[in-house]
Amino acid sequence: MRLLIVEDEERLAKALKKGLEMRGYAADWLSDSTKALNRMLMYRKEYDLIILDLMLPGMDGAILTEKVRQASVTTPIIILTARNETEHKVDLLNKGADDYIAKPFSFDELLARINTILRRPTVAEPVILRIEDVEMNTATHTVKRGSREIPLTLKEFALLECFMRQPNQVLTRENLFDNVWDFNALSGSNVLDVHMKNLRKKLDYETQDDQLFETVRGVGYRIAGAVY
Numbered sequence: 001m002r003l004l005i006v007e008d009e010e011r012l013a014k015a016l017k018k019g020l021e022m023r024g025y026a027a028d029w030l031s032d033s034t035k036a037l038n039r040m041l042m043y044r045k046e047y048d049l050i051i052l053d054l055m056l057p058g059m060d061g062a063i064l065t066e067k068v069r070q071a072s073v074t075t076p077i078i079i080l081t082a083r084n085e086t087e088h089k090v091d092l093l094n095k096g097a098d099d100y101i102a103k104p105f106s107f108d109e110l111l112a113r114i115n116t117i118l119r120r121p122t123v124a125e126p127v128i129l130r131i132e133d134v135e136m137n138t139a140t141h142t143v144k145r146g147s148r149e150i151p152l153t154l155k156e157f158a159l160l161e162c163f164m165r166q167p168n169q170v171l172t173r174e175n176l177f178d179n180v181w182d183f184n185a186l187s188g189s190n191v192l193d194v195h196m197k198n199l200r201k202k203l204d205y206e207t208q209d210d211q212l213f214e215t216v217r218g219v220g221y222r223i224a225g226a227v228y
């Protein structure tokens with residue numbers, strides 16, 4: 001799941017991006033309304049949801065919403081508004097926003113709205129994921145192989161979670177990028193290889209026959225094994 005945040009308040013935007021990433025979403029942030037409009041039009045298929053601030057310099061969130069809807073962009077939009085007038089809220093919905101939330105709001109409330117729109121349960125699906133002797137707890141962000149606890153970075157955890165949620169399936173490089181990386185990381189770097197290498201080093205034992213990950217040449221990677 002990839003979200004776009006359009007917000008000119010840097011502190012709020014960074015907090016939102018970090019909070020969303022902690023919960024396994026990829027999030028891009030733009031503060032400029034013209035850039036945001038272009039991104040929303042050009043990369044309409046890239047995003048599952050847009051969080052859009054109402055009060056932006058230049059074009060405001062209502063105008064942006066109207067413009068992208070006129071261009072047939074159907075990505076759900078949640079508007080962050082400091083205004084409380086009912087009249088204005090109705091206007092936002094009429095312009096094509098899916099929901100709005102008044103500032104100040106709690107992150108949990110925003111998350112609940114996001115999950116409602118994306119039809120995801122607010123309490124994440126299975127909290128414990130298992131394959132062979134690997135156990136992942138998505139609530140506490142811990143991973144164990146056998147009795148050995150494995151410290152993972154945020155990206156490594158998100159990467160492993162993709163595999164754990166789709167066991168015995170080959171995940172292509174594109175799948176992994178779409179689910180884990182934000183837009184800036186897409187520009188042809190070898191960042192995926194680096195993270196895969198680190199993840200394998202941390203998870204796999206020394207012996208060849210205990211390797212968790214399989215490389216499927218020219219396609220991607222898979223973890224294979226018994227799920228229980």
Ligand code: CA
Nearest residue numbers: 008053055056
């Ligand atoms: Ca603002």
